[in-house]
Amino acid sequence: MSVTHGKMGLSLTQEILSHLGLANKTAAWGTLGTLRTFLSFSADKDVQRLLKAIAGQGVDRIAILDVLTNRSREQRQLISRAFHERTQQDLLKSLQAALSGNLERIVVALLQPAAHLDARELRTALKGSGSAEDVALEILATRTPPQLQECLAVYKHNFQVDAAEDIKSETRGILRDLLLALAKGGREAYTGIIDYNLAAQDIQALKQAEGPSTERTWVLVFTQRNPEHLVRVLNQYQWYTGHELEKTVRARFHGAACVALLNLASVIRNTPLYFADKLHQALQETEPNYQALMRILISRSETDLLSIRAEFRKKFGKSLYSSLQVRLGWFLTWSPRASSFTSTLHTVGHIHGLENSWVSG
Secondary structure (H helix, E strand, C coil), X not given: CEECCCCCCCCHHHHHHHHHCHHHCCCCCCCCCCCCCCCCCCHHHHHHHXXXXXXXXXXXXXXXXXXXXXXXXXXXXXXXXXXHHHHCCCHXXXXXXXXXXXXXXXXHHHHCCHHHHXXXXXXXXXXXXXXXXXXHHHHHHHCCHHHHHHXXXXXXXXXXXXXXXXXXXXXXXXXHXXXXXXXXXXXXXXXXXXXXXXXXXXXXXXXXXXXXXXXXXXXXXXXXXCHHHHHHHHHHHHHHHCCCHHHHHHXXXXXXXXXXXXXXXXXXXXXXXXXXXXXXXXXXXXXXXXXXXXXXXXXXXXXXXXXXXXXXXXXXXXXXXXXXXXXXXXXXXXXXXXXXXXXXXXXXXXXXXXXXXXXXX
């Protein structure tokens, strides 16, 4: 299907960036996210614009993305309901019929409830991509308890199986035990009270956990203790031993188990930095990892993307937005997937709107 262009004289990158008004974007109020609730929101007007965008011979992808990437997830759900009430059709299916490739995938991600997107990504990580130690751990370790409960409920409903059963059948060893423990959501809540004795006990237990029969100790400490306690354990472990706990992990474990524990330690130490590293890694691959970019940017856009961008600049010496613009813009000159790929850049550009205003240093 043909696609209309908003400004024929510009390159695809310039067209999308000029459409965004990046310098005027600000963070969402009361959060560290960059996607805010649209104040002049009208579900009926948005439905009318989307209907116009998919009618006729061409598809106005700029109009579609301008609506979807400038509305909060809650507002996008309201648009979906209003679309169905007006047309008796499903908005997601209508847009899927009009789009293809990565553009279709990012629209699906934007329109799906967060729990549905997480459940789908978790299923793919466990059953298809062989990335349980990466993507599955990301989802299970970084979602809030209510988010995780909803994700697992959707997983069971959509795939007719508990996620725990797939974890048991698709993983093994300490990786399986870590994922199962995280899926149970049994991590202790922080009470504001510092338990110095428990921290000392955990440090001693990890120092002594050398043999194969001690893996349960690692699982218990890493998945049950509250994050504030674990940060203290990680810091004091280095003070007592003279080296970071991650060095012990690399010496003690191998393969997927080692990767999973290192990822979990990274989440515990600094979650925004963990995601900044993942975004940098996705951009460094021979072909950018579009799925990882979309998953992280969309899932964190209303929570802590501002912090992620700050950590990215601090560690890599350049802004996340400029890294995406340079890396992805370069691909536009030759990639056969350029049209689908620009849709990713459009969403990325929107949710990186504070790049020049908040972390300009």
